[in-house]
Amino acid sequence: MEEHLVPSIEIGECTLCQGCTEAYPEVFHETEQGYVEVLYQKEYPVEQIDEAIKYCPADCISWEKT
Numbered sequence: 001m002e003e004h005l006v007p008s009i010e011i012g013e014c015t016l017c018q019g020c021t022e023a024y025p026e027v028f029h030e031t032e033q034g035y036v037e038v039l040y041q042k043e044y045p046v047e048q049i050d051e052a053i054k055y056c057p058a059d060c061i062s063w064e065k066t
C-alpha cells in the first residue's frame, strides 16, 4: 500500500506566531478556537511544507506517515 505523508502540528508547542498560516494559508489555517489546523489536500506541496517546518519557531510542524 502506498504511504502518504501529511503535515502535522504539535498543537501544544505551537505559539500561534502565524508564520505558517500567513505563508501557506492553503495548508495551515487558524481555527476560531485558536489553534492551527492542517487543511486537507490530496497532495501537499513538499517544498512549501519543508520551508514551514524549517521556519516554524516552535519546531512543531513535521511530516507524518498515514
Ligand code: SF4
Pocket (backbone or CB within 6 Å): 009, 013, 014, 015, 016, 017, 018, 019, 020, 021, 028, 036, 055, 056, 057, 058, 059, 060, 061
Ligand atoms: S509557524 Fe509553528 S508556531 Fe507558528 S503558527 Fe505555525 S505551527 Fe504555530
